Amino acid sequence: MEEFETPKPPHTNYINAEYGLKSWLLTRDHKRIALLYLGAISFYFFIGSLYAMAIRLELLTPQADLVQSSTYNKMFTQHGIIMVFFFLIPAIPATLGNFLVPMMIGAKDLAFPRINLLSWYIYMVGGLITIYALLAGGVDTGWTFYVPYSTTFSNSYVIATGVGIFISGFSSILTGLNFIVTIHTMRAPGMTWFRLPLFIWAHYATSLIMILGTPVVAVTILLVALERLAHIGIFDPAAGGDPILFQHLFWFYSHPAVYIMVLPAMGVVSELIANFSRKNIFGYKFIAFSSLAIAVFGFLVWGHHLFVSGQSVYAGMIFSFLSFAVAIPSAIKVFNWTATLYKGSISYDTPMLYALGFIGLFTIGGMTGLFLASLATDVHLSDTYFIVAHFHYIMVGGTLLAYLGGLHYWWPKISGRMYPEGWGRFSALVVFVGFNLTFSPQFVLGYMGMPRRYHTYPADMVSWQVLHVLSTAGASILGVGLLIPLCYLVWSMRYGPIAAANPWNLPGLEWQTASPPPTENFLTTPVVTTEAYQFAAPEHKEVVGKFERQKPAGT
Amino acid sequence: MSEHIVHPRVYLTIFLALMLGTGLTVLAAFRDFPGPLNAIVALTIAVVKATLVILYFMHVRYSSRLIWLIIGSALFWLAILFALTISDYWTRTWLPPL
Structure with missing residues (x-):
């Protein structure tokens, strides 16, 4: 966008209000805590990516020429644990959510600022214990900790890793609690429930899952530790237990956890699609309620992870039906976003490119999920690269793209600086191409029978190697695509053009205050008089360059 | 929200009830009841104890x-x-x- 202001003397904002390490480590400002989270999750994302690179390198050739089997087991386990528990789950809620939930509803902070800071410390303690476990020797159970391997046979640091995840779960619960109370009690005058931006609805639904689901995985990990230490027998058939009970308990949380990752991403995409189409979003209430529907239905489908585990085929039929049902609210969102685009004044800025990428990739990820929700096809595709491709389309193609789109979109608000738009668009395209090249061959590999979690494959399967080479080449491109934003966003913090308060010229509350915002967000409490995404009627618009904007008052 | 003052005697009574429940759990563990009763007895005691904790120690009864x-x-x-x-x-x- 061309809406840059000439540099002005800096106003007092949340970044320059106080200086020194102590002012950051003891802050209660939700915006500073969001930045603490941003730094931490970036660190964990980097660690998780290193494992991904090593995995892709190993799979370049059929034989084991980089690591041994036991090391490879640890690599994919640790890639999964770091990425799921320490990047994807907190990625959008703890950074963008923390920063924006109070600003979007016109509040000065979250309801419990001290608990917000506490959640970051809990997250860091959990994360550092997990890092200790990785450095001490690592864990090799897969990120799913399936019994009896995790309770009886594994000689790796299962309990230490479990303790790290157990602790970090409380951070998630506290964030969810804070969001729910804030959204209920701290909305600005006039900000009724149906005037809330859809980003807020998505975070409200996410918070419900965080609070209702996370305790169950904590209890499950505790049971694994007790079984490992004291052989209490709850998962051991010899003592009257059942190993499949572990899978029920684990997936009761871990399937909804996917929605903890993707619902906030959907919230980001709703903002981007409406605002970069310059149109009121199509079907506001349907999108809002579909978030709640996903949160509720998401708790009813976990058994589709157990179709080939020995679960009753009758229970499998129920779970299969319910898994198809959860596709409905997801599809409602995709159709409504697409309908919003129709006849919109679409601008292809970097955030919009990520949002459009999200719609395509999430749709592919969702549709391939239906293959896995079908009892018969799941038998063929279970534990193959098809599943790896499917959930990466949701988690990377969905959550990561939305996270990057949101980060670019709100970067002027967060940092007070603009990022270089040309580089932004370029890297968004590189990420899209790299991602598809990495994961689309894996659908074919899985269909052909390549199992997941193996680091060797038959040397005479030339087609498998070709697909693996394509996938590794794609991962390299994806890696470059992710490094470019890292470089220019860091660069822009110091050298980027100073951003206007409302560089995208949008009606959202967060754009009606300075960039970066003052500590209290708004100098006077805003009063909301219209619904979200209300753009000016044509007679009140003017064309600036290739963009339409609202005419300044008095013209 | 108005604060409800709970008399210490109530807490003490609930505490003693919980201790009694724990004692019953231990006793029941040494008895072999017929059929599925072992699990039913143990879980019933556990549910009663959890209900007491939720109602009184977590103040839900007065909320x-x-x-x-x-x-x-x-x-x-x-x-x-x-x-x-x-x-x-x-x-x-x-x-x-x-």
Whole structure:
């Protein structure tokens, strides 16, 4: 966008209000805590990516020429644990959510600022214990900790890793609690429930899952530790237990956890699609309620992870039906976003490119999920690269793209600086191409029978190697695509053009205050008089360059 | 929210009831009841103890309807976990082994 202001003397904002390490480590400002989270999750994302690179390198050739089997087991386990528990789950809620939930509803902070800071410390303690476990020797159970391997046979640091995840779960619960109370009690005058931006609805639904689901995985990990230490027998058939009970308990949380990752991403995409189409979003209430529907239905489908585990085929039929049902609210969102685009004044800025990428990739990820929700096809595709491709389309193609789109979109608000738009668009395209090249061959590999979690494959399967080479080449491109934003966003913090308060010229509350915002967000409490995404009627618009904007008052 | 003052005697009574429950659990563990009664007896004692903790130590008995709603929704979610898990255990033997 061309809406840059000439540099002005800096106003007092949340970044320059106080200086020194102590002012950051003891802050209660939700915006500073969001930045603490941003730094931490970036660190964990980097660690998780290193494992991904090593995995892709190993799979370049059929034989084991980089690591041994036991090391490879640890690599994919640790890639999964770091990425799921320490990047994807907190990625959008703890950074963008923390920063924006109070600003979007016109509040000065979250309801419990001290608990917000506490959640970051809990997250860091959990994360550092997990890092200790990785450095001490690592864990090799897969990120799913399936019994009896995790309770009886594994000689790796299962309990230490479990303790790290157990602790970090409380951070998630506290964030969810804070969001729910804030959204209920701290909305600005006039900000009724149906005037809330859809980003807020998505975070409200996410918070419900965080609070209702996370305790169950904590209890499950505790049971694994007790079984490992004291052989209490709850998962051991010899003592009257059942190993499949572990899978029920684990997936009761871990399937909804996917929605903890993707619902906030959907919230980001709703903002981007409406605002970069310059149109009121199509079907506001349907999108809002579909978030709640996903949160509720998401708790009813976990058994589709157990179709080939020995679960009753009758229970499998129920779970299969319910898994198809959860596709409905997801599809409602995709159709409504697409309908919003129709006849919109679409601008292809970097955030919009990520949002459009999200719609395509999430749709592919969702549709391939239906293959896995079908009892018969799941038998063929279970534990193959098809599943790896499917959930990466949701988690990377969905959550990561939305996270990057949101980060670019709100970067002027967060940092007070603009990022270089040309580089932004370029890297968004590189990420899209790299991602598809990495994961689309894996659908074919899985269909052909390549199992997941193996680091060797038959040397005479030339087609498998070709697909693996394509996938590794794609991962390299994806890696470059992710490094470019890292470089220019860091660069822009110091050298980027100073951003206007409302560089995208949008009606959202967060754009009606300075960039970066003052500590209290708004100098006077805003009063909301219209619904979200209300753009000016044509007679009140003017064309600036290739963009339409609202005419300044008095013209 | 108005604070309800609970007399220490109530806490003491509940504490003694919980201790009694613990004693009963230990006693029951040494007795072998017929059929599925072992699990039923142990779980009944556990549920009674948990209910006492929720009602008195967590002050839910004296709380607003909103708190009751939240407790109710948590129990509803627990019921989902139990119901769908039991749908597996209940029907697992319906198909004869191949």
